[in-house]
Amino acid sequence: MMRTRLAALLFSFFILGTAQAFTIEEIRIRGLDRIAEGTVLNYLPLDVGDELDGTDSADAVEALFDTGFFDDVELLRDGNALIIQVAERPAIARIEFIGNDAIAGDRLREGLAGAGLGEGQSFDRSLLATIERELEQQYFALGYYDIDVQSTVSPLPRNRVGLRLDIEEGEPASVQPIRFIGNRAFDTDELRDRFEMGPAPWWAFLSNRDKYSRERLAADLERLRAFYRDRGYADFDIESTQVTISPDRQRIHVTVNIDEGVQYTVGDIELAGELIYDEAELRPLLAIESSEIFNQRGITRTIEALREKLGERGYAFARINPLPELREADQTVDLTFFVDPAERVYVRRIRISGNETTRDDVIRTELRQYEGTWLSTKDLRDSESRLGRMGFFSDVRIDTPRVPGTSDQVDVEVNATERLSGSLRAGVGFGTDQGVILNLGIQQDNVFGTGDRAEFVANSDDSDTTYRLSYLERNYTMSGIDRRYAVSFRDRDADEADLADYGLQTATASYGYRIPVTSNDRVGVDVEYDDVSLEFNNPSNIQRDFETRNGPDNTVIRTNLSWTRDTRNTAIFPTAGARQQTRLEVALPGVSDLEYYRLSYEQSRYVALSERFTLVLDGTLSYGDAYGEGETLPFYENFYAGGITTVRGYESNSLGPRDDNDDPTGGNLRLLGRAEVRFPIAEDSDGNNLRVSTFVDAGQVWDRDREAAEGPGDVSLSDLRYAAGLGLVYYSPIGPLTMSVARPLNDEQGDETQFFQFTIGAFF
Known part of the structure; x- marks a missing residue:
């Protein structure tokens, strides 16, 4: 290539340089096949009217060669016409x-295109060696060091070529056990555990753990440094690393030479600089203490905590610089955290995007960061959580870019990805607890983008037929109070639910408010009107006694009071935060045929164990009773346990007391608990499609007031039933699919167990 270019330059200089300079009146190009004449003229540093001498001709030839289109370029003169004679390089056909x-x-092909060789491009034979090296590098990255690449160029018609690359991959080289030299405080096996790279265990046949790459080794070495520095070795050093490959290119040996140094403890800890807060207020944020073993992780957590604290007052770009001073004589490290708050940052403007349906003002109502105030990291975090808990968005991201040309202003950009908030459901499902489920539902969780929720549901399964119409009016008042009203009808055949043989019809109307108390707390106040009708076929003593005292038809006016604290990061599959609710239902005396109350407390906590795994802890305690002497909680208001929603592994409603017909009768005291670890195995565009969990459930119900067939309802935690298993939740187009396989851990004679349970289709 260089020889051709040099010859062309010398020839053009000889032909035109020895002749008298002339003014170009015409430019003619010969030898073009695929390349347009206009393309050549665009690259040519000459034009009609230019005066051409030997130096200009050399520059022109050089410019055309630099395009990579030509194997040969010559400049000739015909009178005052400049003739450019070219030989195009062949094109790569395949x-x-x-x-x-x-x-x-x-x-x-992507790798070759990055190296300048792809189908349709001009072929440069000098690049073949580079291309072969590029392919080898791609294989080296996967641990194939015995790779051999041979290229063949075949001419094709119309000045084209075909390129064939024959590859012998060989076998991938495997990393052998890592060797360490210089370790005294920790044995080699413990250090090898810090490395993600190394021999793959026999059972991990799909693992790439034994594949070498520079990037993986660098990350492992960084983990090794962190391991030592988190255990007090502040002056730990990796002196050298040797990587060798065996002669047969099948084994890679890595040797790490280290200098552990000595173990240090923490000496004095000081806070310096412009602290903004009183030092006494910042001290509790220190994640490292004097006299404890020096650890880098504590320093990192302290930096994050101090930066977050300053961010609450608008110093969002504060710099926290840890300054360690090693005192080798007594093996201690004095730490000074120098605080530079930088400038206080204010919010110029809040921009909202991604909300195709939800109105801006609905989103702004949930924000705790406001325009014109200083930027608060706490308010941003609260805003993001509140938007996630609305249930309208699959993802919420808040960014704070600086305002160009300023150092103390940012814009808050809220990007919300909306999920489908409305649905029309008509389908058939099946549940091991409910049998065949027919459902029709029209629901809109974000009516006209206002955040209001409207719903009509008609459901029918083996035991229940339910109709419900409800409306939640969000932000009914300027102070953020929500208003809710609903009507419903339920017809239950208890015998089909494996309960006693009775029928229950209830018509209910309710009206109430949800009142915000704090950013995360709400109080609910509802008034409900219940019209209850009972039918008995083969009544038990409990039901016969109830009918004798109260009759089959009763009217209840009930008030419901609730307190809810919700700090979850999202409403769908949360990974952090908690939800707690206390609820009190009271049948008002004097205006109700029945006088009773029910009190319950529920809590759910979510802890992110890693990016994919979440620990969920649930607990419920419920109690109910009547007011009058000798009165009891109506039997149809009892609590039940067992089944896929309470204690998996036991049949629905089967735990607890039974009546004289040996049917489950429930009780007025219930205790439930659950611990599970969730993780995704498949995701849709919302990232929330399918979750699998491993769980342990516990629960039981007792009846404190009645003497059932099994005797008085004495309460003992030893009565709790436990089960463990695997669960699955999938949000299908017709409603949630919930599935579990569970084994009871302490079932007793007479308990009704069920290994597999599932339900699909919305039910209420």
């Missing part, structure tokens, strides 16, 4: 790979 199993052909 690139064929033979023998590539470890890397797909498309991926190899």
Whole structure:
């Protein structure tokens, strides 16, 4: 290539340089096949009217060669016409790979295109060696060091070529056990556990743990440094690293030479700089203490906590610089955290995007960060959580870019990705607890973008037929109070639910408010009117006694009071935060045929164990009773346990007391608990489609007031039933699919167990 270019330059200089300079009156190009004449003229640093001498001709030839389109370029003169004679390089018609199993052909083509060789491009034979090296590097990254690449160029008609690359991949080299030299405080096996790279265990046949790469080794070495520095070795150093490959290119040996140094403890800890807060207020944020073993992780957590604290007052770009001073004589490290708050940052403007349906003012109502105030990291975090808990969005991201040309202003950009908030459901489902489920539902959780929720539901299964119409009016008042009203009808055949043989019809109307108390707390106040009708076929003593005292038809006016604290980061599959609710239902004396109350407390806590795994802890305690002497909680208001929603592994409603017909009768005291670890195995565009969990459930009900067939309802925690298993939740188009397989851990004679349970289709 260089020889051709040099010859062309000398020839052009000889032909035109020895002749008298002339003014170009015409430019003619010869030898073009695929390349347009206009393309050549665009690259040519000459034009009609220019005066051409030997130096200009050399520059022109050089410019045309630099395009990479030509194998040869000559400049000739015909009178005052400049003739450019070119020989085009052939075009690459196809690139064929033979023998590539470890890397797909498309991926190899991408690598070649990055090196300047792709189908449709001009072929430069001088690049072949570079291309072969590029392919080898791609294989080296996967641990294939015995790779051999041979290229073949085949001429094709119309000045084209076909490129064939024959690849012999060989076997991938495997990393052997890492060797360490210089370790005294920790044995080699413990240090090897810090490395993600190393020999793969026999059972991990799909693992790439034993594949070498520079990036993986660098990350492992950084983990090794963190391991030592978190255990007090503040002056730990990696002196050198040797990587060698065996002669047969099948084994890679890595040797790490380290200098552990000595173990240090923490000496004095000081806070310096412009603290903004009183030092006494910042001291509790220190995640490292004097006299404890020095650890880098504590320093990192302290930096994050101090930065977060200053961010609450608008110093969002504060710098916290830890300054360690090693005192080798007594093996201590004095730490000074120098605080530089930088400038206080204010919010110029809040921009909202991504909300195709939800109105801006609905989103702004949930924000705790306001325009014109200083930027608060706490308010931003609260805003993001509140938007996530609305249930309208699959993802909420808040960014704070600086305002160009300023150092103390930012804009708050809220980007919300909306999920489908409305649904029309008509379908058939099946549940091991409910049998065949017919459902029709029209629901809109964000009516006209206002955040209001409207719903009509008609459901029918083996035991229940339910109709409900409800409306939640969000932000009914300027202070953020929500208003709710609903009507419903329920017809229950208890015998089909494996309960006693009775029928229950209830018509209910309710009206109430949800009142915000704090950013995360709400109080609910509802008034409900219940019209209850009972039918008995084969009544038990409990039901016969109830009918004798109260009759089959009763009217209840009930008030419901609730307190809810919700700090979850999202409403769907949360990974952090908690939800707690206390609820009191009271049948008002004097205006109700029945006088009773029910009190319950529920809590759910979510702890992120890693990016994918979440620990969920649930607990429920419920109690109910009547007011009058000798009165009891109506039997149809009892609590039940057992089944997929309470204690999996036991049949629905089967736990607890039974009546004289040996049917479950429930009780007025219930205790439930659950611990599970959730993780995703498949995701839709919302990232919330399918979750699997491993769980342990516990629960039981007791009846404190009645003497059932099994005797008085004495309460003992030893009565709790436990089960463990695997669960699955999938949000299907017709409603949630919930599935579990569970084994009871302490079932007793007479308990009704069920290994597999599931339900699909919305039910209420």
